[in-house]
Amino acid sequence: MKMKLGVILLLFISTLNIQATPTEASSLGYQNNAIKSTVLNTTGESSFIGTNDARVKWIFETDEAGAGIEMSSPIVGAEGSVYVISGGGDRQLYSVNSDGTKEWSKPLSFNGDANYLFPVLNSTGNLYIKTTNAYEFRLDGLKRAVSDLGTPYWGSLAVGNDGTSYLGGSGVVHGLDADLKEKWTYTDYSDNKTPVLGHDGMLYVLAGSGQQEQLTALDANGKLKWAYKLAHDVSNSIPVVANDGTIYVTVRGAIYAIDPAGKLKWKKELPNTVGNSVPSVDEDGVVYFAYDNQLMALNSDGTEKWKFASKYAINTNQISRTVIDKDGVAYFTAGDQGNGILYAVSDKGTKKWHMDLAGVAGNTPAINADGTIYVSTSRGKLYAIGAPDKQEKVLKGILPSSQAMALKKGEKGILKAAAVFDNLSRENVTGLSSWESSDSSVVSISDKGVLKAGKEGVASVKVKYKGFEKTVIVTVKGMLVDSSDPFYGKEQASLDGQTAEALNYLNEMRRNLGLVEFRHDEKLRKAAQSHSNYKLLNGDGFLGAHDQEADGLGFTGYGPTERANYFGYVGSVD
Incomplete structure (x- = not known):
């Protein structure tokens, strides 16, 4: 076979x-x-x-x-x-x-x-x-x-x-x-x-x-x-x-x-x-x-x-x-x-x-x-x-870290803001600025400059600081892997067929050895697929083959048991 x-x-x-x-x-x-x-x-x-x-x-x-x-x-x-x-x-x-x-x-x-x-x-x-x-x-x-x-x-x-x-x-x-x-x-x-x-x-x-x-x-x-x-x-x-x-x-x-x-x-x-x-x-x-x-x-x-x-x-x-x-x-x-x-x-x-x-x-x-x-x-x-910054500086404007950004649905991004002074020096004022999105259903932004992409579209993000303001254009298009739906964008029928074929193959060997057969568990399958997605997005540089880091894309749990529990499985996975 x-x-x-x-x-x-x-x-x-x-x-x-x-x-x-x-x-x-x-x-x-x-x-x-x-x-x-x-x-x-x-x-x-x-x-x-x-x-x-x-x-x-x-x-x-x-x-x-x-x-x-x-x-x-x-x-x-x-x-x-x-x-x-x-x-x-x-x-x-x-x-x-x-x-x-x-x-x-x-x-x-x-x-x-x-x-x-x-x-x-x-x-x-x-x-x-x-x-x-x-x-x-x-x-x-x-x-x-x-x-x-x-x-x-x-x-x-x-x-x-x-x-x-x-x-x-x-x-x-x-x-x-x-x-x-x-x-x-x-x-x-x-x-x-x-x-x-x-x-x-x-x-x-x-x-x-x-x-x-x-x-x-x-x-x-x-x-x-x-x-x-x-x-x-x-x-x-x-x-x-x-x-x-x-x-x-x-x-x-x-x-x-x-x-x-x-x-x-x-x-x-x-x-x-x-x-x-x-x-x-x-x-x-x-x-x-x-x-x-x-x-x-x-x-x-x-x-x-x-x-x-x-x-x-x-x-x-x-x-x-x-x-x-x-x-x-x-x-x-x-x-x-x-x-x-x-x-x-x-x-x-x-x-x-x-x-x-x-x-x-x-x-x-x-x-x-x-x-x-x-x-x-x-x-x-x-x-x-260089010369030390003078104590009295005159604010001349505000400068965002990007003039235009492209995100995928569900993706997070980050913007910074710098105050620009008359001596051309700059100070990071991201947390001191106010941020506002023209359409929060397309992209929302926190008071720390963290963007969260929603539906596809184009929105402008305005940053203000002490009377100065700038606008950043954000385009949302495409879909990031959704950790809540590990099969999003994949050919479900093909994956189902491959899963069934693999399970039959393993159980045939187990029957020949007199061992108890495996049974399909959709919750464990989702946990495994989500971890595969995580590895494709982040590579092995995040801790190794079986673990995840919370700041990784598509994070669903640090270890196998946490990921299984995330998708509703009750019990531990060793």
Whole structure:
């Protein structure tokens, strides 16, 4: 007798949905084309001006701060929160308030150094983090979606404006929809890197096998457009796309400039260490990258503009990048785990200032709207650099964490609100603001900014604070798995048939062994199906195979007995 087995593939990419980057008028000091902090999917430019005051405003320490606690580069949300990943024995995602206090932290699962991890913000304010998994977190730190493709833990995702995300590693490039369902795959060489998006929607991926290295260009459907063969080994770097469409690639021993058609514009031979430097490019086409202890700026034609010598090596064994502010000042880190420096270098290649910070080598700085510079270290510390906030500040407006959101029926979301002051600093005033929905049957909102989607439709959510107000458009469409109806949206007849077939198969074996036969219990079946749904939504990162966490999607009980009781079964389940 053959039995049909429904194999559930628990794809565990965690997409961390941290709505943090809305489009907003520059009068409030925020622009959507500002640097995205991880900067791996942007040019490395910021529309903000960094501080000229090299003082420490505050220092945040992780729960296990100390030597060996590597951290990712920080990322700044529109509401002023700073997000950073810790490594070592800590391995958490932290949300840090603009005053340096911890808002929340959530554990992450990965083996390796956090300084190889890069969070990414998309245009609707979602934060994606790739480890061996990929996570999507809400602003309150709850996971929203999970999927697993078994890719190397380091690197990042590229995220398009339509919500499509792109993931590389282990020889396969994946295109995923907004719900982390796989749209397409493209098989490349055994070792491919973090993909990046061009302005025209083209996807660029560095790939290599040890014998063949190339830059691959794919369209939005994962179809190969062209591939440029590289004469140097691919290292840890990631391409960058300039405003004119030129793709700049650093590899072991050279930097390449390749046009959008896949033709070489120019190439410059350099030391091998340049392969660890992610290039940046400003609006004039000047390219910035590092090797050994040198930060180099090249004009768009490949000629040298200037070169700056650091006290310490800029590239060690991790990926680093330079951030360029609105005035053309370059910010970068150099050193090792024992000694480190944060530099500010003018657009002429001269030093403006520097700050000694132990263990900052390879960490990419982030610039906030008020000029504050955030930089993390290999000792579990996050520094805020800049002039201390003045005591008297004038409120200039309020900024929600997202201008538009999309939810599914039954899904919860979160909005934050920040007060924006005349010095461009921000304070989280979510709990001090008033929230109102235009149609609570479509979406309701609590006084803490927690959204709950109802029926399908569109509603506006208004947030008010001290005479200022903003509106967020919320669209509800589709259905989230309903924990009260585990079979919602599934083919009931097919499931009934498979259940009966499985039960008959098991009982046939039990009869042959002289054992008492199993009998069907619909309440236990619902409990089992709900747990299957939970695993599909959250993956195995939540406690393991048999347990659930209360903040997981579709939660029906911590253990088997609680889940069975939830659906009306009386008794325990061992």
